[in-house]
Amino acid sequence: MGARDPAVGRRAFVAGTGAALLTGAAATTDARAAAVDGQAAVVDGPLPDFHPALKAELTFPLAWGKSPIRDFRAWRRAARAKVEELLVVGPQDRTPYAPEFTDRRRQDGYTGELVTLSLTRHERVRAALLTPDGPGPFPAVLLLHDHGAKFDIGKEKLVRPWYDDTRLASAQGWSERYFSGRFVGDELARRGYVVLCADALGWGDRGPLAYDQQQALASNFYNLGSSLAGLMAREDARAAGFLAGLDRVDRGRVAAVGFSMGAFRAWQAAALSDDLAAAAAVCWMTGLKEMMVPGNNTLRGQSSYYMLHPGLPRFLDFPDVASIAAPRPMLFFDGGLDLLFPADGVRAAHDRLRSVWRSRHAEERLHLKSWPDLGHVFVDRMQDEVFSWLDTVL
The missing domain is CATH 3.40.50.1820 (Alpha/Beta hydrolase fold, catalytic domain)
Structure with a gap:
């Protein structure tokens, strides 16, 4: 097996343009593609070249109708609990308002x-x-x-x-x-x-x-x-x-x-x-x-x-x-x-x-x-x- 071209997979972000300049070897044409046969590819916006793959992974499995929870009230409790967990800020503050x-x-x-x-x-x-x-x-x-x-x-x-x-x-x-x-x-x-x-x-x-x-x-x-x-x-x-x-x-x-x-x-x-x-x-x-x-x-x-x-x-x-x-x-x-x-x-x-x-x-x-x-x-x-x-x- 020959040595790997150091350019393969390399990523460079172009300052001031918000564009990501991609260089690399051949890649597939599906959502995981990053480059095409060593040619430069450009993705507008400060997005990684593999952002289509990341998007494809977002299936929103807790959404109503996709979630395995079939009782709506139970789903609301589970969905709210997940949102509250991911707010990162701790549990609801009970400090007196003292207006x-x-x-x-x-x-x-x-x-x-x-x-x-x-x-x-x-x-x-x-x-x-x-x-x-x-x-x-x-x-x-x-x-x-x-x-x-x-x-x-x-x-x-x-x-x-x-x-x-x-x-x-x-x-x-x-x-x-x-x-x-x-x-x-x-x-x-x-x-x-x-x-x-x-x-x-x-x-x-x-x-x-x-x-x-x-x-x-x-x-x-x-x-x-x-x-x-x-x-x-x-x-x-x-x-x-x-x-x-x-x-x-x-x-x-x-x-x-x-x-x-x-x-x-x-x-x-x-x-x-x-x-x-x-x-x-x-x-x-x-x-x-x-x-x-x-x-x-x-x-x-x-x-x-x-x-x-x-x-x-x-x-x-x-x-x-x-x-x-x-x-x-x-x-x-x-x-x-x-x-x-x-x-x-x-x-x-x-x-x-x-x-x-x-x-x-x-x-x-x-x-x-x-x-x-x-x-x-x-x-x-x-x-x-x-x-x-x-x-x-x-």
Whole structure:
């Protein structure tokens, strides 16, 4: 047997282009192929050349319908337990919330105040809390802000900051860009909903983080035996429990609502918390395999770490996790022009969700819609439909 060519199997990543340059000997043409007869091959995006083989291994065996568990309630318990295990962050924190209320101000049809509370044993978090006029108890919305690579504001993206004039201009600009000039939280409060909106780690009072610091922050969490995405998931589930437990809230009528990363957070929180009766997710749902394609934003790392639970795709896809909330009412909107989520990924996810709710004889509780003329936004007409849907299901 002759000596092996040292070039065979060698991999080189091209700096600045995000492309992986592959050199090597002959390879098969199936998903495991890495090179062709010594010719260079290029894979767009910072993906390993063998990524098709890794994709092929993702069969999501714990998904409802694939799992050997045939009782849906038992499946929900098993699937939730697997997600919670892979959050890496320890078991649900039982630290007393110990809320402190400040900066109360009467608004048009509601009252705003800030509440500082312990979502974990590690840190006190400040949130905006809006309460409608009237005797209550009221339905409520856990409002979850987006990512947007904009960290100076978090809760202020969705609630007008009466408490901080320095953030107002930034918040208004964000509102104009994505929400038709509206503050979604204020709109909900005027419609009779208690609203709670807190900063995720890195935004607003808990930041601002620089874009290129995200990856290091996530890495440091992993080195500390924890997880950035797992922390956010735990905090959102705890926030749902706090909101549902307020005397002013009808605890059976609490929903999560979010846009973009906030949408991811909304369906994730519904999967992890029984305190949420419904969830509305605008512009974040896809199949993982369909999203992991050259050019997609998720391949850049950085912001994706807020939504990355290592090992979870070995068991469940995104729509499978969201399905843990079935058969509760759920709304998923996407923009037909949204470049972050390929159309085939949205279709695959919607088909998966539909099959689960149908299996529960609850397809009427699932509201799926694509807005063909819209991109990655949550504009007024989308908001109005979400508000009407909330009025119906809550």
